[in-house]
Amino acid sequence: MKIDFNGKKIFLTGGSRGIGKKIKDLFTELNAKVIAPERNELDLLSRENIDSYLKNNSILPDIFIHCAGINELSDITEINENILDKSFQVNCFSAISLLNNFIISMKEKGWGRIIFISSIYAIVSRERRIAYSSTKNALTGLAKTMALELAPYNILINSIAPGYVMTEMTKKNLSIKEINDIKNNIPTGKFQSAEDIASLAAFLCSDYNQSITGQLIAVDGGFTCR
Numbered sequence: 316m317k318i319d320f321n322g323k324k325i326f327l328t329g330g331s332r333g334i335g336k337k338i339k340d341l342f343t344e345l346n347a348k349v350i351a352p353e354r355n356e357l358d359l360l361s362r363e364n365i366d367s368y369l370k371n372n373s374i375l376p377d378i379f380i381h382c383a384g385i386n387e388l389s390d391i392t393e394i395n396e397n398i399l400d401k402s403f404q405v406n407c408f409s410a411i412s413l414l415n416n417f418i419i420s421m422k423e424k425g426w427g428r429i430i431f432i433s434s435i436y437a438i439v440s441r442e443r444r445i446a447y448s449s450t451k452n453a454l455t456g457l458a459k460t461m462a463l464e465l466a467p468y469n470i471l472i473n474s475i476a477p478g479y480v481m482t483e484m485t486k487k488n489l490s491i492k493e494i495n496d497i498k499n500n501i502p503t504g505k506f507q508s509a510e511d512i513a514s515l516a517a518f519l520c521s522d523y524n525q526s527i528t529g530q531l532i533a534v535d536g537g538f539t540c541r
C-alpha cells in the first residue's frame with residue numbers, strides 16, 4: 316500500500332520539533348505540500364496573531380493537523396487562570412480558530428481530513444495534569460461534534476492519542492525514575508516513536524480511510540488497556 320498526497324496541501328501546527336517534525340517529514344516524503352509555520356510566524360498563544368496570520372495568508376488546506384501542544388504541570392491547588400488560559404489557547408482554541416477559517420474550502424472541495432494530536436491523558440490521566448488532561452478531553456468533544464457536522468461533506472476528523480514519545484515535552488515533565496516506571500508498565504515494553512504517530516496520521520488522512528471519523532485512537536503499546 317502506497318500513500319501519495321500529491322496535489323494535497325496540509326497545514327500543520329507544531330512542526331518545528333518532536334512528533335510534529337516527524338509528521339512534517341513523512342507528509343513531505345509522501346508528496347504533500349506542507350505548510351508548517353514556525354512560532355515566529357504564527358504564535359498560537361495569541362488570538363490576534365492567529366487572526367492577522369489568516370488575514371495575510373490564504374491557506375485553503377485539504378488536510379489540517381493540529382500537533383502543537385503545551386503541558387504545564389499543576390495540581391488542583393496550584394492551577395490558575397494563566398495556566399488554564401495558555402493551555403486551552405494553544406492546545407484547543409487555536410485549532411478552532413484555524414478550522415473556522417479552513418472548513419469553508421474543504422466543504423467546497425467535498426474532501427477534507429483533520430487530525431488532532433491528543434494524548435492518552437484524554438483517556439486516562441496522571442497527577443498534576445489538570446490543565447493538559449482537560450484540554451485534551453475538550454478536543455475529543457470537538458472532534459466528535461465536527462465529525463457529525465462534516466461527514467456529509469466527506470471531511471473526516473480523528474484524534475490520535477500518543478502514549479509516551481521521548482520528546483522535549485516528555486523529558487521536561489518526567490524524571491528518569493518516572494520514565495523507567497512507565498516503561499515497565501507498557502505492555503509492549505517500549506516507548507512509542509514519533510514515526511508511530513506520523514504513520515497513523517498519514518493513514519487516517521489518506522483515501523485508504525473512508526469510514527473512520529470522530530474517533531480517538533491510542534498509539535500506546537497497550538498502556539491504556541490496563
Ligand SMILES: NC(=O)c1ccc[n+]([C@@H]2O[C@H](COP(=O)([O-])OP(=O)(O)OC[C@H]3O[C@@H](n4cnc5c(N)ncnc54)[C@H](OP(=O)(O)O)[C@@H]3O)[C@@H](O)[C@H]2O)c1
Pocket residue numbers: 328329330331332333334335353354357358359360381382383384385386405432433434435476477478479480481482483484485
Ligand atoms: N511526547 C509525548 O509523549 C506525547 C504524548 C501524548 C501526546 N503528545 C502530544 O503531541 C504533540 C506534540 O508533542 P511533542 O512531544 O512533540 O512536544 P514538543 O517536542 O514539546 O513540541 C511541541 C510543539 O508545539 C509547538 N508549540 C508550543 N507552543 C506553541 C505556540 N504558542 N505557538 C506555536 N507553536 C507552539 C512547539 O513549537 P516551538 O518549537 O516553537 O516551541 C513544538 O513544535 C502535543 O500536542 C502533545 O500534547 C505528546
